[in-house]
Amino acid sequence: MAESPITARTQDFASWYQDVVLQGDMAEPAEIVKGCMVIKANGYAVWELLQRELDDRFKATGHQNMYFPLLIPQSFMHKEAEHVEGFSPELAVVTMAGGKQLEEPYVIRPTSETIIGHFFAKWIKSWRDLPMLVNQWANIIRWELRTRMFLRTTEFLWQEGHTAHSTHEEAAQEVFRMLDVYAEVAEDVMAMPVIKGLKTQSEKFAGALQTYSIEAMMQNGFALQSGTSHDLGQNFGKAFNVQFQSKEGQLDYVWQTSWGVSTRLVGGLIMSHSDDKGLVLPPKVAPIKAVLVPIYKKKTKVSMKVDPNPSTVGQPVTISGTVMVLPDEEQDEKARVLEVAHRIAKEVDAKVDDREDITPGAKFFHWERRGVPVVLELGPRDLASGSIVLKRRDTGVKEVIPQSEVAAKLPAVLAAMQQSMYDVGKQRLKANTVLANSIEEVESLLKDVTAEKGGGKFVMAHLKDDPRCDARIKEFKATIRCIPLVDEYDGPGKCLVTGEPVDRRVVIAKAY
């Protein structure tokens, strides 16, 4: 038995995550480019599936895709006071191009509110131009000091929606509508339960009135902000002079929103579901739903290549000048296994792993590490009995079923797996959410929690949306993740820091 290439979660969660990403062929550090990664085929395929799920929903809610420049005039970043303050430390700036110092440097977009504000100002004149519902799929750069593959890299891929509306009410509706889209994709597609909530004023997006987020819980109890939706108010409208004339003929600034999810979702997916054997993907975002591993003796490799004609089996033939007798039974076995394998694979849309240079055992490990939801095994014994072996990635349970039932069974297994993975996540979230009724209690629940050791909790406590509260929680290296939109607990209480009345408990956790 070869040693597992994957560190156990209990041993070191951070190493486990790295190992899963690498062994699952999801991504690898770019090594020559600081803080960046190469998203490999398996990882990118997952991202593409997520993109499609999201994009379909954006389109269904009336948005159109556009693309804006990567480079933004530096002065644009300065037009909104909070925005520049929030993003300045993370900016990469282009100061030279064409062999010359630029008159005005460009920043590489860390987000596109400013440049889109500029174009909105140009395009929007009348209430008839509203709402303007735009999305862009893009890469962005934020110069982070600390990077982790998918969870935080210097360059990452994302989607940013930008909308302009004639009223605040309508903009607010948009903010919630897209937050709901994110929650739906997280829960229904990624099988990753989330909590929808409002960010505190300290934690909100730089330049927004309000920021809402979906927060997921990773297997080590850390929170992962997995999507954000911002009510920008008229801040950028004013900064970029995006004005429209209302039906009544009056000039007013537009009300804007922006919302985004990134390749971080892939990291969340990995940290939510994977195990010590490697990646586990929920069927809906698995690039390959099922792989069929045929098992047979391949003694007849040469004869098959040279002469697949069944009439020569058992008869002497000449290969490269040598007279050989092809062993008929074995050739039959391989040919029959492959024939049935391909027939079934076609029926159920599975990939046949017919590589001849590695053994079946190696194939099982290969696909297991890459998170394929179902592996089917078909060997001589199955041929004899008309059966096939079906193994589920999440539970590891093997089942022998009649070949005639696999076409009906596989979709059911995939659906069950999707649901069960969500349930497991929901259960974990519940089990690791605890109430705290004093600041000391919050501290004791969180102080020893680290990303490597795990044991993180979502601590529910009464706190006010006040910088003093955020600061107090930061002393424990945790943050107020959000003020949940839905109060599942005991309603109003007294803020543990300020003593002032608040209407519900907030989520406190350590986070990525």
Next chain:
RNA sequence: CGGGGAGUGGCUCAGCCUGGUAGAGCACCUGGUUCGGGACCAGGGGGUCGGAGGUUCAAAUCCUCUCUCCCCGACCA
């Protein structure tokens, strides 16, 4: 930006202390035997030891400088 670790065939690393013919395992190529959970045997190819400078008859090894990556903290999707 602080703390730690690491740069040696494609990968993981040994060798360095005590300078003297660059090694192992995995991967790769050839041939054969295997094949229901990481196969085995035999043969073979592949490295200016991160870079620059220095010490020395001689440097992967000693000295100086430098670059990069990874991990951990503070900043953040």
